[in-house]
Amino acid sequence: MPEQSRSVTFKNVSKVWPGGVKAVDEVSLEVAAGSFVALVGASGSGKSTLLKMVNRLIEPSEGAVLVGGEPVDTGPAPELRRRIGYVFQNVGLFPHMRVGENVAIGLRLAGGKDSAGRVTELLGLVELPADMATRMPDELSGGQRQRVGVARALATGPGILLMDEPFGALDPVTRDGLGKAIRALHDRMGLTTILVTHDMAEALLLADRVLVMEKGCIVADATPRDLLAGKGGAAADALVAVPRAQAHRLAELEP
Amino acid sequence: MSGALARVPELLAQHLLLALAALLLGLVIALPLAVLSARNRVVGRIALGFASLVQTIPSLALLALFYPILLSLSSLVGGGIPALGFLPSLLALSLYALLPILRNGVTGLATIDPAVIEAADGVGMTAAQKLWLVEAPLVLPVLMAGIRTAAVWTIGAATLSTTVGQPSLGDLIFAGLQTQNWSLVLTGCIAAACLALAVDGLLGLAEYGIARRRRMLAWASLGTLLVAVAVALVPALPSSRGTITVGAKGFSEQYILARLIGHRLEAAGYKVRYREGLGSAVAFSALAGGDVDVYVDYSGTIWTNEMRRDDVPPRDAIVAGVAKWARDKHRVTLLGSLGFENAYAFAMRGDDARKRGITSIADLAPVAGSLSLATDVEFLERPEWAAVKKAYGLSFKSAHPYQPTFMYRALASGTADVIPAFSSDGRIAADKLAVLADPKGAIPGYDAILLLAPKRADDVRFQAALRPLIGAIPVERMREANYMVDRDSNKSSPDEAARWLERGLAR
Numbered sequence: 001m002p003e004q005s006r007s008v009t010f011k012n013v014s015k016v017w018p019g020g021v022k023a024v025d026e027v028s029l030e031v032a033a034g035s036f037v038a039l040v041g042a043s044g045s046g047k048s049t050l051l052k053m054v055n056r057l058i059e060p061s062e063g064a065v066l067v068g069g070e071p072v073d074t075g076p077a078p079e080l081r082r083r084i085g086y087v088f089q090n091v092g093l094f095p096h097m098r099v100g101e102n103v104a105i106g107l108r109l110a111g112g113k114d115s116a117g118r119v120t121e122l123l124g125l126v127e128l129p130a131d132m133a134t135r136m137p138d139e140l141s142g143g144q145r146q147r148v149g150v151a152r153a154l155a156t157g158p159g160i161l162l163m164d165e166p167f168g169a170l171d172p173v174t175r176d177g178l179g180k181a182i183r184a185l186h187d188r189m190g191l192t193t194i195l196v197t198h199d200m201a202e203a204l205l206l207a208d209r210v211l212v213m214e215k216g217c218i219v220a221d222a223t224p225r226d227l228l229a230g231k232g233g234a235a236a237d238a239l240v241a242v243p244r245a246q247a248h249r250l251a252e253l254e255p
Numbered sequence: 256m257s258g259a260l261a262r263v264p265e266l267l268a269q270h271l272l273l274a275l276a277a278l279l280l281g282l283v284i285a286l287p288l289a290v291l292s293a294r295n296r297v298v299g300r301i302a303l304g305f306a307s308l309v310q311t312i313p314s315l316a317l318l319a320l321f322y323p324i325l326l327s328l329s330s331l332v333g334g335g336i337p338a339l340g341f342l343p344s345l346l347a348l349s350l351y352a353l354l355p356i357l358r359n360g361v362t363g364l365a366t367i368d369p370a371v372i373e374a375a376d377g378v379g380m381t382a383a384q385k386l387w388l389v390e391a392p393l394v395l396p397v398l399m400a401g402i403r404t405a406a407v408w409t410i411g412a413a414t415l416s417t418t419v420g421q422p423s424l425g426d427l428i429f430a431g432l433q434t435q436n437w438s439l440v441l442t443g444c445i446a447a448a449c450l451a452l453a454v455d456g457l458l459g460l461a462e463y464g465i466a467r468r469r470r471m472l473a474w475a476s477l478g479t480l481l482v483a484v485a486v487a488l489v490p491a492l493p494s495s496r497g498t499i500t501v502g503a504k505g506f507s508e509q510y511i512l513a514r515l516i517g518h519r520l521e522a523a524g525y526k527v528r529y530r531e532g533l534g535s536a537v538a539f540s541a542l543a544g545g546d547v548d549v550y551v552d553y554s555g556t557i558w559t560n561e562m563r564r565d566d567v568p569p570r571d572a573i574v575a576g577v578a579k580w581a582r583d584k585h586r587v588t589l590l591g592s593l594g595f596e597n598a599y600a601f602a603m604r605g606d607d608a609r610k611r612g613i614t615s616i617a618d619l620a621p622v623a624g625s626l627s628l629a630t631d632v633e634f635l636e637r638p639e640w641a642a643v644k645k646a647y648g649l650s651f652k653s654a655h656p657y658q659p660t661f662m663y664r665a666l667a668s669g670t671a672d673v674i675p676a677f678s679s680d681g682r683i684a685a686d687k688l689a690v691l692a693d694p695k696g697a698i699p700g701y702d703a704i705l706l707l708a709p710k711r712a713d714d715v716r717f718q719a720a721l722r723p724l725i726g727a728i729p730v731e732r733m734r735e736a737n738y739m740v741d742r743d744s745n746k747s748s749p750d751e752a753a754r755w756l757e758r759g760l761a762r
Contacts, residue, residue: 057376082379092374096392105388106378152378 006033006068006159006192008054013063014216015049023049025216026063033159036186036193038203040239041213047196048164050213054194055084055162067160082106085153085161085191089168091145093137099123099148100133106156122151127181143174150182154189161186161193167202179206201243204228212236262427263446265528268487270423271450274410275484277345281352281405288353289360289398290386299361306354314412318347318419322537339537339546340530344416344423351412352405359401363394399462403455410451414443417532420502420541424450429532434507434740434749435660454480499717502550503531504538506659507740507749508597508679508733512551512703514753516721520549523720536560539706543585548708549721553597555699557581559638567642570596570700577704586709590718591725595679595733598701599639601691602676604666608689615692619673620647628654629662629671639698640675646697679703679730681738703728727760 008031015024023046031037039047052058053065056077065072072080093102101108103122104115112118120130126147137145146166153161163182167175183206186193197203203210204224212220212235220227220236227240292299309317321343329336336342367390375385414425424447431439457476464472499520503513510531517527530547539561541547554573558564562580578589601616613619619626628651634640635656643649651673657665663682665671676683676690678701683690705724711717736756739747747755 055377057373076381078379078381078384080379081377086374086377088370088373088377090368090370090373092368092370092372092377094371094374094389095368109379109384149374152374 006190007031007066008160008192008194009066009069010050010053011064011066013050013053013060013065015046015053015058016061022216024053024060027216027218028063029211029218031192031194033192034190036183036191036206036208037195038207038210039194039196039213040198040200040203040210042198045213046216047213051162051164051194051196054160055081055086057086078109082110082156083158083160085150085156085158086164087146087149087153087161087166088164089166091149093140093145093148093152095137097137098133099135099137099140102137102148103133103151103155105152110156118155122155123148125154125185126151141174143170143178146170146178147181150178150185154185157189159190159192161191163193163195165196165198167197167199175202182206200239201246204240204243210236212239260442263424263442266422266424266426266443267446267450269421270410270413270447271454271483271487273341273344273416273421273423274348274406274413274450274454275480277348277409277413278352278402278406280345280349281356281409282402284349285353285356285360289357289364292357292361293364302357303354303361306357309350310354314347314351315415315418317350318343318412318415319534321347322419322540326540337544337546339420339541339544341421343419344413344421348409348412348416352409355401355404355408356398357401359397359404360394363397364390366397367393396462396466399458399465403458403462406454406458407451410447410454414447418534418537420530420533420537420546422528422530426529426531429505430510430749434510434746435743436746436748498526498528499548500546501527501529502533502538502541502547503529504535504550504552505532507752508737509551510749511736511740511752511756512593514750515724515756516549516551516705518753518757519720519724520717523716525717525720539587542706542708543587545708545710548711548717550706551593551703552706553701554592554704555598555639555701557704558699565638565642567696567699569696570702573700574702574704581706586712588707588709588712588718590705590707590721593703593705593724593728593733594726595703595728595730596701597677597679597703597733599634599675599698600678600683601643601673601693602666602683602688603673603691604669605687605689607672608691613691614689615694616643616647616649616697617694619691620649623649623651623673625652626672627652627670629665629674630654630656631659631662631675632656634675643693643697646695679733679737681734681736681741684731684734685738685742703733723760728756732756732759 325338417425427443460476
């Protein structure tokens with residue numbers, strides 16, 4: 001995929017739910033191709049809503065979302081979504097399909113035929129053995145399921161990966177391992193990745209750029225290093241303070 | 256009995272075809288409706304509400320209701336829609352099949368994990384792909400349970416299609432109930448139950464196959480069902496064209512006469528089938544519409560019920576009037592009277608009548624105030640009763656309706672003193688009853704008349720085969736034939752009684 005087609009642009013984007021709740025309030029933002037951006041904020045800050053407007057799971061009330069400089073609503077939504085990988089907390093593996101069929105679903109929708117080799121390759125990318133392809137989703141652990149979810153999202157070779165709290169339901173060890181794996185994939189495949197998380201430590205460790213959202217607005221936009229240096233403003237400092245304090249206490253405990 | 260058993264395969268085939276056709280039509284309607292209902296709450300509420308409402312209508316009434324609906328629909332479009340037989344049965348049973356399929360479909364769609372739907376959208380499925388690749392396979396197990404329920408209901412309710420002139424295993428049950436032949440009733444019930452169990456079992460096997468991802472098993476069981484349908488279709492298709500349909504209402508005399516007619520037609524080289532247990536109101540329309548080729552009705556019944564006349568001319572005039580009306584209004588041919596009457600005839604216990612010196616209804620009038628009347632279920636509502644009451648000034652101490660069999664028992668046991676018996680009933684002689692004369696002619700004549708469908712109006716060979724029956728059955732012989740079937744012990748089948756009547760004809 002050409003470089004510029006992987007950028008994501010928000011132009012004065014707002015989302016008002018029926019009933020008047022403003023989830024996203026006139027956000028303008030440019031996500032450069034190849035960057036790893038984390039969207040951090042409390043529940044209800046509008047970060048998931050903002051993310052889902054990229055692949056049109058949610059349509060904006062106002063403003064425009066562009067992918068590669070083109071408005072996302074120029075073509076049919078399913079076509080757009082096939083070019084964008086999407087991973088979310090509940091994974092949503094199709095329970096009636098084997099793991100292999102789940103991973104290959106995007107290829108099947110695109111009309112691809114012989115996908116066995118590609119499935120093995122994709123399972124390898126997320127560090128799962130090839131023989132897992134014949135298992136049913138309910139035989140898998142939570143971490144394995146999310147790895148399959150990531151493999152499914154990457155099957156069609158999308159340039160953009162959207163992740164909505166992908167590690168939310170996982171234990172800390174699994175979470176750490178999967179986070180590292182995704183960062184590695186991002187680097188290797190040259191993806192543009194947007195990660196929604198409420199965990200500031202995760203954002204600081206994985207992303208190149210961290211955005212903090214509050215009440216539908218972006219209140220901080222900085223690199224992890226700048227955030228830790230206190231250059232992100234008050235709201236960001238409050239969020240950064242928690243993992244920083246934890247890190248210090250852990251360091252003190254160390255013999 | 257063996258004659259009844261011989262009909263089981265044919266009726267089983269008809270029953271299976273009707274029930275599965277209804278199930279299929281139900282599916283065709285319910286599946287898109289279920290998808291729409293899951294997408295749109297208003298549609299869902301209306302569809303489920305309607306389907307539930309249909310369930311509350313007793314199935315017998317639902318079948319009967321389609322008769323007037325189709326009849327008026329047919330007259331709206333200028334005829335051509337059959338109001339009897341397969342079509343009304345199919346429509347009523349399909350409506351019946353709707354609810355379980357619809358409800359399970361909607362429930363199944365509503366209980367799919369929202370995350371799975373989000374994932375389906377996320378990977379870029381179109382609405383159609385989502386339905387086919389994700390929703391349909393996930394709903395299938397729940398849906399199959401609904402389809403199985405619908406199949407069992409439909410097969411059970413299909414026994415009632417007999418009443419609107421569609422052959423089914425109900426023919427055996429209704430005929431058995433009327434002639435009190437319990438082995439016939441049991442045969443019909445067991446056959447219907449076995450059919451329901453077999454279809455349910457096959458669908459269950461298909462369901463298991465789908466759930467366990469064993470496609471071969473699913474296809475094999477559905478294939479077996481298809482083969483059964485094909486086998487059931489084989490006799491129905493080619494032979495039905497040249498086949499004569501003989502109709503009969505739901506009591507012994509009618510069953511016997513239908514066999515008598517059928518045997519004569521078979522002897523003349525026709526292939527014959529029977530539509531028995533037709534409702535009294537349905538039979539004439541079935542004949543006029545060509546669903547039935549020939550049956551026996553009673554002049555007074557047509558006179559009062561179809562022609563809505565309340566005057567009572569002599570017997571001959573009624574028969575002539577019915578013949579003219581039937582020909583002019585419905586192109587139905589009245590071939591002639593069989594020679595006996597099955598009228599309402601007031602009867603008393605013979606010894607009681609002698610003791611009181613009563614020989615006619617006129618003698619009855621002065622003492623009626625101290626006597627009890629037992630009637631059949633409909634007599635007290637019929638115009639004949641109103642006419643008799645008016646003509647003779649009758650007023651009984653009490654009047655209670657009974658099932659016909661119990662009406663005779665009530666008289667025999669002394670619970671009642673007078674009954675409106677059926678003049679051709681064998682029990683009049685067997686119970687030694689005295690039939691009272693009707694000197695004022697208040698009760699119309701009920702001559703048994705042979706009626707032919709419009710398409711048989713010019714069929715010389717057909718009419719020649721039946722003409723020997725005209726005027727050939729005296730009331731005594733009909734009574735005896737009826738009694739052979741109605742008596743409590745050493746019962747004959749209607750078929751055997753018909754053969755006995757035939758032997759009398761030959762002499």
